[in-house]
Amino acid sequence: MATHQSEIQAHTGLIEFNGQIIEKMVSEHEVQAMVQRLADEIYRDYAGKKPLLVGILKGANLFVGDLARELGRGNPEIGRLPMPVEIDFLQVSSYAGDTSTGHVEKKMDISTDIKGRDVLLVEDIVDTGKTLTWIKKQLQERQPASLNVCVLVDKPERREVYFKPEYTGKSIPNKFVVGYGLDFNQEFRNLPFIGIVVGQA
Ligand code: IMP
Numbered sequence: 050m051a052t053h054q055s056e057i058q059a060h061t062g063l064i065e066f067n068g069q070i071i072e073k074m075v076s077e078h079e080v081q082a083m084v085q086r087l088a089d090e091i092y093r094d095y096a097g098k099k100p101l102l103v104g105i106l107k108g109a110n111l112f113v114g115d116l117a118r119e120l121g122r123g124n125p126e127i128g129r130l131p132m133p134v135e136i137d138f139l140q141v142s143s144y145a146g147d148t149s150t151g152h153v154e155k156k157m158d159i160s161t162d163i164k165g166r167d168v169l170l171v172e173d174i175v176d177t178g179k180t181l182t183w184i185k186k187q188l189q190e191r192q193p194a195s196l197n198v199c200v201l202v203d204k205p206e207r208r209e210v211y212f213k214p215e216y217t218g219k220s221i222p223n224k225f226v227v228g229y230g231l232d233f234n235q236e237f238r239n240l241p242f243i244g245i246v247v248g249q250a
């Protein structure tokens with residue numbers, strides 16, 4: 050027998066999670082299709098190279114894991130071979146709740162020497178653009194061979210500084226989103242899709 054919750058899910062795209070009602074914006078299926086397409090693009094552009102994926106914690110945790118796995122799997126349908134990558138992480142903080150403080154603070158640095166390496170920063174979302182601009186400037190000083198950015202979702206309307214990622218999963222409207230790594234006060238990161246908190250359950 051269908052539970053109340055699964056009925057809500059089936060009929061409205063609303064999901065009850067953690068005492069809140071979440072409206073789906075990007076389904077799990079669509080997220081995974083975006084990751085596959087991004088892996089195809091990265092494979093094409095980095096052929097013969099071994100890029101260093103640098104995931105920005107905590108939000109990019111799920112994304113960098115899925116992207117690295119996808120690259121490692123290859124895609125026989127389009128003749129894409131499994132591609133080796135290295136993985137590192139850095140952690141910054143710039144948000145309190147849903148408000149950008151505009152002040153970026155480094156909490157944990159990468160442990161890889163990136164001089165001469167092909168570095169691909171992997172981030173969950175680009176919003177004002179301040180965080181990625183700041184991180185890119187810091188890493189550029191270490192003289193990588195290349196330094197590009199891959200984001201899962203982009204909110205171009207919110208830009209305060211010019212910033213254009215080389216790889217973008219999808220542009221989304223100006224709404225605060227959670228899930229697939231994205232949090233609101235550290236919650237909702239383990240939702241398999243991306244959604245909007247619309248109210249209390
Ligand atoms: P930016 O410096 O404004 O581009 O901020 C980017 C960072 O803010 C991301 O790494 C996220 O951690 C956080 N952020 C921006 N928008 C959202 C959102 O809609 N949901 C959750 N986190 C967000």
Ligand code: MG
Nearest residue numbers: 106107108173
């Ligand atoms: Mg983040």
